[in-house]
Amino acid sequence: MGRAPCCDKANVKRGPWSPEEDTILKNHLEKHGTGGNWIALPRKAGLKRCGKSCRLRWLNYLRPDIKHGGFTEEEDKIICTYYNSIGSRWSVIASKLPGRTDNDVKNYWNTKLKKKLLAGRIGLDHMNNNNNNKEEEMSISINSTDHLNVAQFSTLDPKVELIEYGNPDYYHPNSSTLILPYVMDTSYDQNYVPQEITLDPSQCPIPKPMEVLDYSTSANNNYSISSSQEASSLSTSSSLALENNHFSWAGNGSVQGDEILLDFGFETPYELLNGFGF
DNA sequence: AAAGATTTCAACCGCATGTCT
DNA sequence: TAGACATGCGGTTGAAATCTT
Numbered sequence: 001m002g003r004a005p006c007c008d009k010a011n012v013k014r015g016p017w018s019p020e021e022d023t024i025l026k027n028h029l030e031k032h033g034t035g036g037n038w039i040a041l042p043r044k045a046g047l048k049r050c051g052k053s054c055r056l057r058w059l060n061y062l063r064p065d066i067k068h069g070g071f072t073e074e075e076d077k078i079i080c081t082y083y084n085s086i087g088s089r090w091s092v093i094a095s096k097l098p099g100r101t102d103n104d105v106k107n108y109w110n111t112k113l114k115k116k117l118l119a120g121r122i123g124l125d126h127m128n129n130n131n132n133n134k135e136e137e138m139s140i141s142i143n144s145t146d147h148l149n150v151a152q153f154s155t156l157d158p159k160v161e162l163i164e165y166g167n168p169d170y171y172h173p174n175s176s177t178l179i180l181p182y183v184m185d186t187s188y189d190q191n192y193v194p195q196e197i198t199l200d201p202s203q204c205p206i207p208k209p210m211e212v213l214d215y216s217t218s219a220n221n222n223y224s225i226s227s228s229q230e231a232s233s234l235s236t237s238s239s240l241a242l243e244n245n246h247f248s249w250a251g252n253g254s255v256q257g258d259e260i261l262l263d264f265g266f267e268t269p270y271e272l273l274n275g276f277g278f
Numbered sequence: 279a280a281a282g283a284t285t286t287c288a289a290c291c292g293c294a295t296g297t298c299t
Numbered sequence: 300t301a302g303a304c305a306t307g308c309g310g311t312t313g314a315a316a317t318c319t320t
Contacts, residue, residue, distance in 0.1 A: 016288070039305065055306080060297065102308070107287050224309060284318070296306075
């Protein structure tokens with residue numbers, strides 16, 4: 001026995017909203033509000049729609065304060081910083097971007113920002129344009145007794161900066177704020193100027209240094225992580241695998257069949273990789 | 279110009295959580 | 300306190316738009 005449906009699907013219209021439906025919903029909400037009950041709203045408004053669908057349409061499209069159009073560089077930075085800190089909590093991230101919805105942010109991340117960031121993070125431009133040696137190795141150190149040091153991708157491209165969790169320069173235990181450098185691909189912006197973003201931990205639960213998990217127990221396990229959705233959106237068939245303490249990124253498309261070996265020593269910044277949607 | 283491939287994004291789905299009785 | 304119901308959320312889907320060959 002499954003869960004009872006929230007509405008009678010047989011008598012409910014689905015799919016794209018017509019301008020007429022939009023008008024009806026908007027007028028009704030402007031006059032009467034939600035009435036504290038989205039489920040009953042479509043019937044009251046005279047719409048053959050599910051209440052959840054009405055709610056989504058209003059929140060994601062019809063609300064007067066919705067900001068349509070492309071994301072700004074500043075918004076990119078905020079999304080990246082929060083995503084790296086709290087993961088795919090889109091509603092929290094969207095709440096930091098006035099006029100943006102969680103759906104917007106999620107779509108933007110999945111279709112554009114992730115690609116942009118990923119490309120910058122593994123320094124593809126650098127490899128493709130400036131390096132005849134097709135195989136590079138980057139070293140990442142994790143100090144489990146101290147903090148997660150996501151560290152030194154800069155060996156690959158000194159222009160690419162990464163957040164270092166737990167770095168006392170950025171994390172101040174007695175302070176009400178956390179300052180993080182921004183992760184970005186400078187190849188996309190020749191005028192890149194390193195910036196800092198100040199976060200309010202009460203609004204955004206940044207992991208503290210000692211909260212980082214100990215990955216050592218999994219260091220000898222073999223992981224193979226891949227995503228068909230990811231492969232699709234990246235126009236590549238890519239995979240990330242961990243074997244014998246080495247992460248290997250294997251992909252085609254923009255990587256052009258190259259393989260990048262990431263040496264994590266004895267421990268693995270799984271959270272970082274996981275945080276970027278691997 | 280047309281067909282196929284890829285990207286975008288609105289909308290849906292189902293689970294988790296909150297609230298009310 | 301438990302159950303029913305509503306809402307919120309993140310993941311996923313698929314049609315339309317756009318790009319490439």
